[in-house]
Amino acid sequence: VRIRAFNYATRGPSDVSALRRALDEGEYRAEDVLCVIGKTEGNGGRNDFTRELAMTALEHLLGPRLGLAPERVQDRVIFSFSGGTEGVVSPHMVVFVREATPARSRRTGEKRLALGIGYTRALRPEEIGRMPQVRETARAVREVAESLQLESLADVHLVQMKGAIPSFTYAEAEAARKAGRELRCDMVYSRGASALGVALALGEVPEEKLSDDAICRDWSLYSGVASCSAKPGLERTEILVLANSPEWEGDLQVAHGVLEDMLDTRTVRAVAERLGVRVSIPPDPAEVRKLVGVFAKSEADPRGTLRGQRHTMLSDDDISDTRYSRCVLSSVLASVLGETRVYVSTRAEHHGPLGGGTLALIARVGES
Amino acid sequence: VRIRAFNYATRGPSDVSALRRALDEGEYRAEDVLCVIGKTEGNGGRNDFTRELAMTALEHLLGPRLGLAPERVQDRVIFSFSGGTEGVVSPHMVVFVREATPARSRRTGEKRLALGIGYTRALRPEEIGRMPQVRETARAVREVAESLQLESLADVHLVQMKGAIPSFTYAEAEAARKAGRELRCDMVYSRGASALGVALALGEVPEEKLSDDAICRDWSLYSGVASCSAKPGLERTEILVLANSPEWEGDLQVAHGVLEDMLDTRTVRAVAERLGVRVSIPPDPAEVRKLVGVFAKSEADPRGTLRGQRHTMLSDDDISDTRYSRCVLSSVLASVLGETRVYVSTRAEHHGPLGGGTLALIARVGES
Amino acid sequence: VRIRAFNYATRGPSDVSALRRALDEGEYRAEDVLCVIGKTEGNGGRNDFTRELAMTALEHLLGPRLGLAPERVQDRVIFSFSGGTEGVVSPHMVVFVREATPARSRRTGEKRLALGIGYTRALRPEEIGRMPQVRETARAVREVAESLQLESLADVHLVQMKGAIPSFTYAEAEAARKAGRELRCDMVYSRGASALGVALALGEVPEEKLSDDAICRDWSLYSGVASCSAKPGLERTEILVLANSPEWEGDLQVAHGVLEDMLDTRTVRAVAERLGVRVSIPPDPAEVRKLVGVFAKSEADPRGTLRGQRHTMLSDDDISDTRYSRCVLSSVLASVLGETRVYVSTRAEHHGPLGGGTLALIARVGES
Amino acid sequence: VRIRAFNYATRGPSDVSALRRALDEGEYRAEDVLCVIGKTEGNGGRNDFTRELAMTALEHLLGPRLGLAPERVQDRVIFSFSGGTEGVVSPHMVVFVREATPARSRRTGEKRLALGIGYTRALRPEEIGRMPQVRETARAVREVAESLQLESLADVHLVQMKGAIPSFTYAEAEAARKAGRELRCDMVYSRGASALGVALALGEVPEEKLSDDAICRDWSLYSGVASCSAKPGLERTEILVLANSPEWEGDLQVAHGVLEDMLDTRTVRAVAERLGVRVSIPPDPAEVRKLVGVFAKSEADPRGTLRGQRHTMLSDDDISDTRYSRCVLSSVLASVLGETRVYVSTRAEHHGPLGGGTLALIARVGES
Numbered sequence A, B, C, D: 001v002r003i004r005a006f007n008y009a010t011r012g013p014s015d016v017s018a019l020r021r022a023l024d025e026g027e028y029r030a031e032d033v034l035c036v037i038g039k040t041e042g043n044g045g046r047n048d049f050t051r052e053l054a055m056t057a058l059e060h061l062l063g064p065r066l067g068l069a070p071e072r073v074q075d076r077v078i079f080s081f082s083g084g085t086e087g088v089v090s091p092h093m094v095v096f097v098r099e100a101t102p103a104r105s106r107r108t109g110e111k112r113l114a115l116g117i118g119y120t121r122a123l124r125p126e127e128i129g130r131m132p133q134v135r136e137t138a139r140a141v142r143e144v145a146e147s148l149q150l151e152s153l154a155d156v157h158l159v160q161m162k163g164a165i166p167s168f169t170y171a172e173a174e175a176a177r178k179a180g181r182e183l184r185c186d187m188v189y190s191r192g193a194s195a196l197g198v199a200l201a202l203g204e205v206p207e208e209k210l211s212d213d214a215i216c217r218d219w220s221l222y223s224g225v226a227s228c229s230a231k232p233g234l235e236r237t238e239i240l241v242l243a244n245s246p247e248w249e250g251d252l253q254v255a256h257g258v259l260e261d262m263l264d265t266r267t268v269r270a271v272a273e274r275l276g277v278r279v280s281i282p283p284d285p286a287e288v289r290k291l292v293g294v295f296a297k298s299e300a301d302p303r304g305t306l307r308g309q310r311h312t313m314l315s316d317d318d319i320s321d322t323r324y325s326r327c328v329l330s331s332v333l334a335s336v337l338g339e340t341r342v343y344v345s346t347r348a349e350h351h352g353p354l355g356g357g358t359l360a361l362i363a364r365v366g367e368s
Helices: A017-024 A050-066 A070-075 A131-146 A170-178 A187-201 A265-274 A321-337 B017-024 B050-066 B070-075 B131-146 B170-178 B187-201 B265-274 B321-337 C017-024 C050-066 C070-075 C131-146 C170-178 C187-201 C265-274 C321-337 D017-024 D050-066 D070-075 D131-146 D170-178 D187-201 D265-274 D321-337
Strands: A002-009 A033-040 A078-083 A092-099 A112-119 A156-165 A226-232 A238-245 A252-259 A291-298 A343-346 A357-364 B002-009 B033-040 B078-083 B092-099 B112-119 B156-165 B226-232 B238-245 B252-259 B291-298 B343-346 B357-364 C002-009 C033-040 C078-083 C092-099 C112-119 C156-165 C226-232 C238-245 C252-259 C291-298 C343-346 C357-364 D002-009 D033-040 D078-083 D092-099 D112-119 D156-165 D226-232 D238-245 D252-259 D291-298 D343-346 D357-364
Touching (some): A002 A017, A002 A291, A017 A050, A033 A050, A033 A112, A112 A131, A131 A156, A226 A291, A291 A321, B002 B017, B002 B112, B017 B050, B033 B050, B050 D050, B112 B131, B112 B252, B238 B252, B321 B343, C002 C291, C033 C112, C033 C343, C050 C070, C078 C238, C078 C343, C156 C187, C226 C291, D002 D112, D017 D050, D033 D050, D033 D343, D156 D187, D156 D252, D265 D321, D265 D357
Parallel strands (some): A033 A078, A156 A226, B291 B343, C033 C078, C291 C343, D291 D343
Antiparallel strands (some): A033 A092, C112 C238, D156 D238, D252 D357
């Protein structure tokens, strides 16, 4: 079995023409589409409807081809769209396809990109942002990872998640508060607990260091491979695990690193080189072409400084720090890697150290 | 005579404490302050009052020390403040001081930073954006350059200008329109004509290629050293010329390059290396420390693409392309040079090719 | 024949549940839906995708019921969505249904709301913003008006239009410029010429006063009933004419007025009272309930003052004047009329005097 | 003794020309200026430097006339500037002057505007947002009120405050958290506790209903006359009390009301009429001219609805709800009162009911 990945530029949030053409021309089959990860040109906030527009277009494209009603498509294919293409970011989508390959006679031992999807159970509002969410996320991540026939959990390089934020009533919130356990059922806590769930699953943080009090408080604890957003109304967390496995084939590999801050070009370079992508100033187009996906989490350092210098991203009440931090990190990535189709998602609680974030690259490394 | 330059971080637009301390401690004299170039944390637009606040603070600081009323200070010292510290940019000001040095016994022939200031004559509204502005700007730039004892005009590396936009009445505008010569008395045309004035002065563009029709139309014509903003109500253009001269002393040099686009790291590297600043991934702190000023013009490519990929900076009605382009270029510069105290000003008509801009660096190269 | 109108609150741009329910319950038939006018919660600008999302949802709802492919629905039903629900505006849609009624035995002579739709022919880029667009719009408006069996053109109270902005190439634009007829194929000119087309059709402005030069220049010329937006890529202007006719039945009437400025409550009151809706401070809920549609055009006065006082809507580079002017006028309308489901569209070239706009109300006046 | 008030339009945040002229022409004396309340055209947020610019200009204007260094002026005159002139609001300042009048021979018993200023003691971070701040604010308000020779505390109609937010270290915050008393030293809590302090002082809320837990929680408790902003770094709360007193003279009176929501025109009308200002649609210019000050607090209803209809002010991530709510309420006030020089400040915790706010008008009622 192998993964193929296709990075399509889009002309607008509802533009699925490249995917339609690929399906029409038999490049791959709708049944084999595992997930679509993309950036759309909204503000990435609460009133960003570009994600819904993109997913609606995909549902109407894939539904008939899968024999499903449009509203059932997402039970089968994971869509992970992030709004906000600030600065140089070019709107795009990466389609991941899983295909059967002929049985290999000879094992080379080389590892290739493996991708699995999974879900937590439905979570209750009072579990979000607390240890039950951390443990259930860890369980689900391990379950997916185990299905990928990995040599080691160290071969997991990216866990892309859409975190649950179940709905609740005002009365439930008040009851929780009076019981001394104020609900944490919001985006900040859901992202934070999801990331710590990954850290627990992969052994990045030992369980004894984790507690309700540590979540969104002890920033020394983090995962280096998590990438989590959170969506109000979602009952269970959706999980994509990207790893390298000796049992998978194809020509792709994934690698990751932890960005110390938004200017950490040292790590960008190191991750690229781990995949055989040589980095230089300026970037070499032949090297750039090896990349098929760039995924990162960014954060305007909450301490208000970057490398000892004051920044103003957090005190600007006209433009959100989320938009700034995506713009900055995508510019840095484009500058170093020579690629503007980058997926940068923002706010990075327990995704790398304070002010930092996680980075994963996927590149062509040659057929195994 | 020599130039010294001091790059001070600020805690807010009105923070002049570092300059006050330097004056109080005798680091240099108020009489020797030639100009102050800075970035303040406003939006860089029409309702950006941070520049006025910064200049008011400087006027009240320097006025008493110069024996001038605050409102007279700018007749003697040029203040060039640009609003907009998007992303990683750290608010700061660079103070340039011109000091007499003891007569040198032995000439080394090495060139050092020379800085001169000047003004065009008062311009009339109908001259703005047309050849009279171009020619008068060229004349004034040449006049300043000549005063600097340069070996060649090729030694001019940065002409920082605040372009005139004289006031006019509605009746004057209507009269001009009816006479078939609609006024061009706005920011776009004033910046464009100023840049072409520099190009004419320095021989970058031959006079026969210039015409009213070419201004803000023929983008193949440009200056590689201009950096112009424009200010409504200003009657004459204020001009700073930065060059290298064998007759000037000190330890500073300036160099420049033309950015082909906002990701042109090749040029950033080349300019730095011309000053002996080695560039690497990641930047070497010892090299970074040599830099005392980074000045650039940026522009979101008006064709809507960057290196063949669509960008969305021009179709976002929530955030101006001026803010995006400053954020992008400053991130790229910070990523390559390791410095967040960078001065990026935006909209770059005839400042480099379409979608590009000008770049000048000042660095310590050792005493001459 | 009669018009019925239904004003539905929406929970988001894609919420068509109220319309679905009405169709499912047989309140009216999909075949009878003539047009849907609505406000969605985007920014109303170039990157406002909420309109596309709303129209996609309507296409997928109505397509199967009309036996049409989704992308064909708009050939039959006009959708007119305006982004921007600033301030108190509640996102909503007004569905207009045209139904046959039993032949009336006795004519009362009372006029009731009549609604017709039409289109201009496809317009060429060089026609936009010039007299050919004005004349063709006038022709099409008259054609629709004539089909409504009106007593007089004075009975037309609202002409809602989506103005054509045909696509063109850079070469075509350059050729036009060189021929001395620079293209005016943009939103400003398309809206302006559309409004003057209505003014010509209805005799509000005599043809001899109209010329290419007067368009978007002579602001003394305007229509008091036009309401036009413009859409890049649209080849022909879509037209809705709302009038009162003695040949139509039902319980609705429309009335209009010209707002002198955004605070012109005198006109709001006068228009309401013409429909028998009594206006008071505070509004009387029984009167408010008679209203089924409030439609207005707004504009931040380009002279920078309102009733002699300076306003800052045009010099704010963080928030567009379009968002301010919608917020202001909708607040004023809500304050006077007691209704927050108001449709305010912005930029009002030749829609009322400079700084003013058009206003139309639809109310229940009793069965004819 | 009497209060005179002057409402000056400004051409920019630093425009103090009208005040300068009045002083130069002897209209009143600098020594008699008690306070200046104004609106400047910033965003009203953390990066709004227009307030600092306005206050700097006033300090430099009044300092020499008062024989004070500029930085000492605010020890003597209270400046209360609010950023944000959204929509129709015209930037302006109201100067309040207190002057001695000849001893009156005959007491009429009529009450006239009385104005006093005061301060709380310096507050500690742990006191903010808790009962100590409430009680100290109440004490200081009562002290000022008592100095005004009022008949009754019911004659207090506006308590304008700038609330303390003393600085604290990260270590102090952590220590407080570990002690189970997390700091509430922020704008929300400082405003809320200030308002409840007024409510306590004036008997609007009985002390037994107040507790740490009720602050920013029990929204049924509120003051109808408070108007509080809060300023990081401020150690003590600055207080202006506006009341009507039989012992004061002049021609001004103040009245207040509690807005139930942002469309509560009934209350606007009632307050105006209490001052003899007749309200009509449209407003009568002769009545409008009686007004010299309009002061209100606004709030986008946190429940997301207004009179049962959904609003989108809280889910728009491009424009802050603070800007929307100021724009809405100022439009409503301008629509009803016919005046665009209105002072609307936003976020109204415990200032009127949830979604509502306080309103105070000052008008000329004839010499006492």
